[in-house]
Amino acid sequence: MRNWRGEFNMKEKVEMALTKIRPMLQTDGGDVELIDVDENGVVKVRLQGACAGCPMSQMTIKNGIEKLLKEKIPEVTSVESV
Known part of the structure; x- marks a missing residue:
C-alpha cells in the first residue's frame, strides 16, 4: 500500500x-512466491x-533473485528461501 506521499512500501517494491525475474523462472517450469520482507530488509521467498x-x-x-532485488531496492539486505 502506498504511503501518504504515494510511495510503495517495501513488500510492494x-x-x-519479482515480476521482472518471474518469466525466466517460468520458462524452466518454476516460479517464486514472496513470503515476507522484514524490517531488516531480509526477503523470504519460496521457490x-x-x-x-x-x-x-x-x-x-x-x-x-537477490542480485536483482539489491540492484532495484537498496534496502534489501538478503534473500532467504523458506
Whole structure:
C-alpha cells in the first residue's frame, strides 16, 4: 500500500521487482512466491514448481533473485528461501 506521499512500501517494491525475474523462472517450469520482507530488509521467498527441487535453487536465489532485488531496492539486505 502506498504511503501518504504515494510511495510503495517495501513488500510492494519487492513484489514489483519479482515480476521482472518471474518469466525466466517460468520458462524452466518454476516460479517464486514472496513470503515476507522484514524490517531488516531480509526477503523470504519460496521457490515453486521445477525450481523447488532444483539442485541450483540456492544459486538462483543468490545470483538471480537477490542480485536483482539489491540492484532495484537498496534496502534489501538478503534473500532467504523458506
